[in-house]
Amino acid sequence: xxxxxxxxxxxxxxxxxxxxxxxxxxxxxxxxxxxxxxxxxxxxxxxxxxxxxxxxxxxxxxxxxxxxxxxxxxxxxxxxxxxxxxxxxxxxxxxxxxxxxxxxxxxxxxxxxxxxxxxxxxxxxxxxxxxxxxxxxxxxxxxxxxxxxxxxxxxxxxxxxxxxxxxxxxxxxxxxxxxxxxxxxxxxxxxxxxxxxxxxxxxxxxxxxxxxxxxxxxxxxxxxxxxxxxxxxxxxxxxxxxxxxxxxxxxxxxxxxxxxxxxxxxxxxxxxxxxxxxxxxxxxxxxxxxxxxxxxxxxxxxxxxxxxxxxxxxxxxxxxxxxxxxxxxxxxxxxxxxxxxxxxxxxxxxxxxxxxxxxxxxxxxxxxxxxxxxxxxxxxxxxxxxxxxxxxxxxxxxxxxxxxxxxxxxxxxxxxxxxxxxxxxxxxxxxxxxxxxxxxxxxxxxxxxxxxxxxxxxxxxxxxxxxxxxxxxxxxxxxxxxxxxxxxxxxxxxxxxxxxxxxxxxxxxxxxxxxxxxxxxxxxxxxxxxxxxxxxxxxxxxxxxxxxxxxxxxxxxxxxxxxxxxxxxxxxxxxxxxxxxxxxxxxxxxxxxxxxxxxxxxxxxxxxxxxxxxxxxxxxxxxxxxxxxxxxxxxxxxxxxxxxxxxxxxxxxxxxxxxxxxxxxxxxxxxxxxxxxxxxxxxxxxx
Numbered sequence: 001x002x003x004x005x006x007x008x009x010x011x012x013x014x015x016x017x018x019x020x021x022x023x024x025x026x027x028x029x030x031x032x033x034x035x036x037x038x039x040x041x042x043x044x045x046x047x048x049x050x051x052x053x054x055x056x057x058x059x060x061x062x063x064x065x066x067x068x069x070x071x072x073x074x075x076x077x078x079x080x081x082x083x084x085x086x087x088x089x090x091x092x093x094x095x096x097x098x099x100x101x102x103x104x105x106x107x108x109x110x111x112x113x114x115x116x117x118x119x120x121x122x123x124x125x126x127x128x129x130x131x132x133x134x135x136x137x138x139x140x141x142x143x144x145x146x147x148x149x150x151x152x153x154x155x156x157x158x159x160x161x162x163x164x165x166x167x168x169x170x171x172x173x174x175x176x177x178x179x180x181x182x183x184x185x186x187x188x189x190x191x192x193x194x195x196x197x198x199x200x201x202x203x204x205x206x207x208x209x210x211x212x213x214x215x216x217x218x219x220x221x222x223x224x225x226x227x228x229x230x231x232x233x234x235x236x237x238x239x240x241x242x243x244x245x246x247x248x249x250x251x252x253x254x255x256x257x258x259x260x261x262x263x264x265x266x267x268x269x270x271x272x273x274x275x276x277x278x279x280x281x282x283x284x285x286x287x288x289x290x291x292x293x294x295x296x297x298x299x300x301x302x303x304x305x306x307x308x309x310x311x312x313x314x315x316x317x318x319x320x321x322x323x324x325x326x327x328x329x330x331x332x333x334x335x336x337x338x339x340x341x342x343x344x345x346x347x348x349x350x351x352x353x354x355x356x357x358x359x360x361x362x363x364x365x366x367x368x369x370x371x372x373x374x375x376x377x378x379x380x381x382x383x384x385x386x387x388x389x390x391x392x393x394x395x396x397x398x399x400x401x402x403x404x405x406x407x408x409x410x411x412x413x414x415x416x417x418x419x420x421x422x423x424x425x426x427x428x429x430x431x432x433x434x435x436x437x438x439x440x441x442x443x444x445x446x447x448x449x450x451x452x453x454x455x456x457x458x459x460x461x462x463x464x465x466x467x468x469x470x471x472x473x474x475x476x477x478x479x480x481x482x483x484x485x486x487x488x489x490x491x492x493x494x495x496x497x498x499x500x501x502x503x504x505x506x507x508x509x510x511x512x513x514x515x516x517x518x519x520x521x522x523x524x525x526x527x528x529x530x531x532x533x534x535x536x537x538x539x540x541x542x543x544x545x546x547x548x549x550x551x552x553x554x555x556x557x558x559x560x561x562x563x564x565x566x567x568x569x570x571x572x573x574x575x576x577x578x579x580x581x582x583x584x585x586x587x588x589x590x591x592x593x594x595x596x597x598x599x600x601x602x603x604x605x606x607x608x609x610x611x612x613x614x615x616x617x618x619x620x621x622x623x624x625x626x627x628x629x630x631x632x633x634x635x636x637x638x639x640x641x642x643x644x645x646x647x648x649x650x651x652x653x654x655x656x657x658x659x660x661x662x663x664x665x666x667x668x669x670x671x672x673x674x675x676x677x678x679x680x681x682x683x684x685x686x687x
Contacts, residue, residue, distance in 0.1 A: 039486065040242070042304035044389040045467040050195065051124045052483040053460040058498055060459050060477040062628065063406070067456040068122050070413035075115050075453050078441050085441060087112045088141070090154040094161070095144030102158045107178035107447060109154050110232065113185035115450035117192055118457040124196045125460070132197065139201045146205055150212030152186065153179045172216070172227045180233040183209045187236030191243045203243070210240050214252050225259040229270065230288050234295025235379070238302060253299050257308070268338040269352045279311050282319040282356045283338055286331025289356065290376025297383035309387070316384065320396070322359035326572060326586050326681065327407070327593050327668055328400030329369030329420050330377050333357045334433060360577040364423035364682060366432065371408035371417060371448035374400055375455050385474070386465065391547050394474045394522050397462060402500065403593045406669035408452045410438050411626040416449040418442050422681040425608060437676055470518040472548070476505050489513035500590045501631045503527070503565030512555040520548040521563055524591065526570065533562040565590070569618045569633060584682040585612050587633065587665055589620070594633055594665040598678040601663070607678040610663060611640035611686040623666065626673045633665040638686050658686065
């Protein structure tokens with residue numbers, strides 16, 4: 001399809017993008033494109049262009065370097081190895097460039113698109129020609145695997161190439177074929193690729209796929225409603241609307257939510273037992289749920305539909321008040337039932353897995369916390385932040401990224417977790433479904449690793465956003481921002497910080513508008529006692545934790561703002577209704593949650609032997625784990641239990657006196673990088 005002659009698609013390039021963040025439109029080999037004045041009409045703010053932010057040093061710069069140099073190329077080596085994953089080989093077979101059968105799960109295509117998105121993001125930061133060439137080569141294969149009518153799903157395409165007849169596998173015959181999930185990730189990757197390169201090669205594929213969905217909706221909306229498992233297409237279709245400006249995609253996005261009421265025999269597991277507008281709780285499969293919530297938030301940003309926003313707000317409150325782990329992890333249950341304990345009507349009790357449980361049901365050893373669910377939470381909270389400007393959503397983004405997203409990948413960037421438990425104990429007399437050691441390729445289901453890769457590759461886009469005359473600061477990290485406000489005014493600033501290890505954030509304004517510029521600095525809820533200095537003069541505006549501090553003035557080049565966030569070590573307790581952590585403590589320093597891991601204990605001491613005094617003094621101390629520089633915490637704890645249980649279930653309490661022991665705690669995200677180990681976030685309190 002020649003984009004120059006295509007009349008049905010007009011590229012609008014709205015500057016505001018929520019699918020992950022805003023990415024730039026780069027045409028004719030330009031390195032930068034000016035931001036335009038458009039944004040989602042019912043969103044308070046807009047993101048910055050994807051190459052407007054450069055991480056310069058410190059925590060997130062180090063994580064991005066690992067992603068750029070290891071995570072992205074190493075993941076390609078796996079996805080491109082037909083003996084390991086077969087993901088790219090499926091496209092080659094579907095395109096007629098190789099012989100063979102489809103291999104792997106039906107969502108392999110979508111996982112490959114997620115990885116491709118990370119490749120695009122790295123290209124945007126590096127501008128390496130070889131990456132552009134690699135993308136072109138891959139896109140040719142993907143485009144070749146698409147049917148003329150726009151349908152694209154390698155399991156079906158491969159079978160249709162090989163066979164014909166009435167028994168031929170057809171589209172949307174199986175709910176768990178994940179066709180719309182795959183197409184949604186295609187749309188997201190295509191929009192980002194277009195913004196990065198100005199090329200419409202992959203965008204054309206996404207447009208054809210979206211037009212196929214529109215046609216299918218017109219023919220059989222009920223069947224399309226049935227096929228919304230992990231509905232990334234809700235996000236993808238709205239993103240395509242933002243890029244093309246074609247209202248038919250916004251209409252489809254609205255219709256996709258409305259037709260959920262047509263689902264036959266809907267379930268809590270797939271969040272379709274009742275219409276979305278009637279839902280008030282986080283229920284069912286956590287990845288499916290969070291993708292749904294993020295997609296609905298996208299629609300709210302474009303339409304302002306308060307009948308969709310109200311359920312999102314109620315569901316969010318249910319999650320953060322009843323079902324969220326201290327790490328930001330979500331989706332507690334491997335398996336369960338829903339409704340659980342609330343009905344005597346047996347036919348309405350439904351199985352759920354990888355799911356949200358009851359309020360306060362937050363086990364540690366068997367915590368599921370799928371990495372994709374945690375990333376879905378980031379996507380959802382980011383969209384809620386863009387719509388509302390409320391700091392609580394930014395806090396959730398930060399909490400989740402630092403803890404339950406980074407925990408999913410090894411420090412060297414080669415191995416991954418599917419689940420993210422808060423405790424690992426070798427004495428457990430059964431084997432859980434998912435490994436408690438990270439793996440290079442998770443053969444049972446490798447959806448999480450490429451999702452983690454794309455999230456880390458795009459981390460720089462979560463630092464800043466814009467609104468009229470305003471720069472918002474959400475996450476802190478040493479970086480350089482070179483952007484345009486919605487009115488076209490230029491803003492260049494530099495940020496220096498050792499956050500999250502230390503709380504000093506220094507901002508230097510290098511170019512500012514002639515008129516007043518508003519800076520909104522997020523003050524984390526844990527940062528009581530924070531102070532802000534403008535050109536070394538103490539700012540008199542009250543600094544309130546859990547809000548954005550607003551500073552407005554007519555700035556000059558060279559002006560400096562110094563933010564002092566007291567990064568203190570705090571002991572955290574849980575609501576007593578959380579049975580699994582009653583009388584236990586967790587340790588948090590700034591946004592970082594800490595854990596106790598067996599490599600930091602003497603050989604004859606187990607993680608389960610340790611208790612923490614309520615008045616423990618924990619001192620920060622630098623430590624290196626697998627080449628990464630971290631801050632650990634050291635202090636005097638107690639050995640409170642060292643007796644062998646000999647397979648007993650109950651026994652009389654021991655009169656053994658606790659024994660002091662110096663312990664070291666490490667960031668939760670860094671556990672499991674020193675071999676097989678026991679670990680716990682929650683530790684018994686010794687009062």
